[in-house]
Amino acid sequence: MSEIITRQVKESDTKNAGYSIVRANHADMERLGCSNGDIVQLEGKRKALARVMAEQKNSEQGFVQIDNVVRENAGITTGDQVNICKAVYIHVLKVTVMPHASTKRLLQTQPHQKKYLSRNRAVECSDETNIG
Incomplete structure (x- = not known):
């Protein structure tokens, strides 16, 4: 299993808003075994x-x-404090979406599995993400 680190959450730069990006320092990325662009799992509530x-x-x-x-x-x-580890995921084959205010809600994927959505956004079942 991947190592888990706990870090305090700060606001991201506006240029990263809406792209599902976490910015971490090089030492933390090394400790997690991650390179730029890898998918991580965050655990809060x-x-x-x-x-x-x-x-x-x-x-x-x-x-x-x-x-x-x-x-x-x-x-x-x-x-807040958040736990972070390198994620295990599969490439998504099918996604069903429906309008939900200014975002789209991911409704149907293979249950209980991590997903990787096009446009370089990582999502799980029931996550909200921008499409388009």
């Missing part, structure tokens, strides 16, 4: 998936930057 990317500048130890979509899917807010 709920579990969520996101693509991990290295922070561009030197960052404080103990923090990760997470966008609002991923925070909402994980049931966390800025300042």
Whole structure:
């Protein structure tokens, strides 16, 4: 099993908003066994998936930057603690969506399995994500 780290949540840069990206420092990515673009699982009140990317500048130890979509899917807010590990996933073969305000809700996938959606967004069953 992959190593699990716990970090405090910070707001992500606006350029990452809506892309399901988690920004972590290089040391944390190494500890997780991740490279840029790998999928990680975040666990707050709920579990969520996101693509991990290295922070561009030197960052404080103990923090990760997470966008609002991923925070909402994980049931966390800025300042909360979140558990992070490298995710095990499969490529999605079929997705059924329906309108839900300004986002689309992923309704039907293979139950209890992690998914990888097109447009480089990682999602699980019942996650919200932007499509288009």
